[in-house]
Amino acid sequence: MNLDDAGRAAADVLPQDVWDFLSGGSGAEMTVAANRVAFDDVFIVPRVLTDVSSCGTSATLLGSRVTMPVGVAPMAYQQLFHPDGELATARAAEVAGVPYEASILSSYSLEEITAVCTQTWFQVYWLRDRILMGDLIDRAENLGCKALALTVDAPRMGRRLRDIRNGFALPSHVAAGNFPRPWTDTARRGTAGSSSSMMHTGEAFDPALTWKDVAWLRGQTHLPIVLKGVLHPDDAVQAIEIGVDAITVSNHGGRQLDGAIGSLTALPAVAAAVEGRAQVLMDSGIRSGADVLKALALGASGVFIGRPVLWGLAADGQRGVDRVLQVMQTELEDALALSGCVDVRRARHLDVLPRSSSAPVSPVQRGSR
Template sequence: MACDDSGGGTAAVWLDMDDVERAAAAALPPDVWDFIAGGSGRELSLAANRAAFDAVFVRPRILRDVSGCRAESTLLGRAVRMPVAIGPVAYHRLVCPEGELATARAAKAAGVPFTLATLSSVPVEEVTAVGGSVWFQLYWLRDTGRTLDLVRRAEDAGCEAIVLTVDVPWMGRRLRDVRNGFALPDHVRAVHLGGGASTAHRGGDGASAVAVHTAETFSRSLTWSNVEQLRECTRLPIVLKGVLAPEDARRAVEHGVDAVVVSNHGGRQLDGALTAVDALPEMVEAVGGACEILLDGGVRSGTDVLKALALGASGVLLGRAPVWGLAAGGEDGVRQVLELLAAEVTDALGLAGCAGVAEARELEAVVRRGRR
């Protein structure tokens, strides 16, 4: 375990997310770092997520008053200080004793939603007690009754949305974890799935114990009928995470979904899956404003957020970067990550000639692959 939860703060000032990433890599045991940083297969989609952002260029506008430039927006009808939510990442206690509690406090301070994972290492009731905006990420379990009980538990705890992940019938082959024989340490538990020791804690050569555990637990038969069940079960907004096909986005709208997250799961599921950046324009066109479109995968800067907005996104999910901050500096590290991103978003908006997020969505974005 890396972070110090004593409140002492981080050791250095981070100027960009690369600094945060290096600090986390230095702080964590190699197998834990691989679990967080790695992708599936040859990690083609993992690398492509960043390359896709790097290929997008925005045409800025000039002679506009940006003296009052602000990054405030709304996500799922709620005010946010910037068009960003922390995305779901499992087992925060792998990197910090306070785990998801520290992340939730930092998100509250930053004025952005925190998406709590089904595979959280802290119960949902303790996380919502922090008082910020919490979304609950849902994996559909083999036991449908247990799944819907978990939805009701999240709703009763005060969560503001259900984020159903739809691209994980089982975990992709994450070769770093396989080579490491990765398993959870005893103090890190999937508290929403019983909380006791499980196959996720029994490592061995040639296998990821976490992958074995999820294969035993997650449903492989998730279909649109389950989305209908979810819609009937909860009054909360429903977000589908892991959508890349326009046809699926249109069908999501037909099923009453409030938002879709365009995502290849951070390059951790199908290796070779299209990047969210490349899929985004078609997805925006497909839904025609009938639901919100969020982008997930590869976001590392305020400029990336600007590019996503220019391509039509309502906002973005930030996955690995908050966990890097948590690993390197605990709650204060997550706060620094979010403060840095907020400053970068405002900087990018103003330099692009935008006084706010609405104007950013009117910018032209140009893709220039293979050209200088």
């Protein structure tokens, strides 16, 4: 009936170490909690006496029309959760008519994923191997990907204590489908008291990523570029000046800096700084259609959901993901109607009331969108 139901179903079928890999964050998981607190502390001020006999959820993200302003966030190694992995989630996104953001660390290749989803975006981390980076960009373009998303909040992986305590390693049947199988050998070598996936990404990812590299990337591709992992307004402005097409306000689901600001908390200031010059997206902590409405009201053009998709995948493969996305659309339509919005465009003009405030925050105060 809601996304939490999918979470309970997933917890019943997944091994404990895989559940921890999915659910956990870095450090004491303060930021994981902060993401939900941020949504719970925001209240919508509904409008009334509007004809909401028909409410439209469709939107435009990076020039493509989608059935709702919701996409599937990039998540690695989905064969951990179901044998069909990314193919199931990508097919579900295609059926739902929403973007699917394929991770560079997908357990199926980009060729296989784009064959089943026409609205594929490709997410990359910055690799130490610049030639390999160029090859991946070329593949994304040639396969018809709609956007290239560069994750910039992971110069190194956060210390995910659940994985370290579990000695988490990829099982033998899971590998990174976009690379030759030996590329992920380190991630499959389990060691007590350490995370093999953390060791592998330390070898593969380049912590020297700077704005110069983002400018280089802009010159290498005609695809729209999304900068994922931005929380500070000044970083968003600098990205736009380089030519980035969209910003994803994200703290990596609480899996990087523990104690980082909640994504929804950071969203209004970033949206105000961007001033409509690029689309502002967000992820981290979204669990309902009402959460989507809150993000739209605070300045987002769209949101990407992560863990709930994997809950559905673990519970019932593509049918589970289908159901998660169906519930999300039903809840969003319901939230629009009950707040007096005939479409998602109107939602961006709703007033919101922080729990600790006695006065609504108006669209003017949040900045023009």
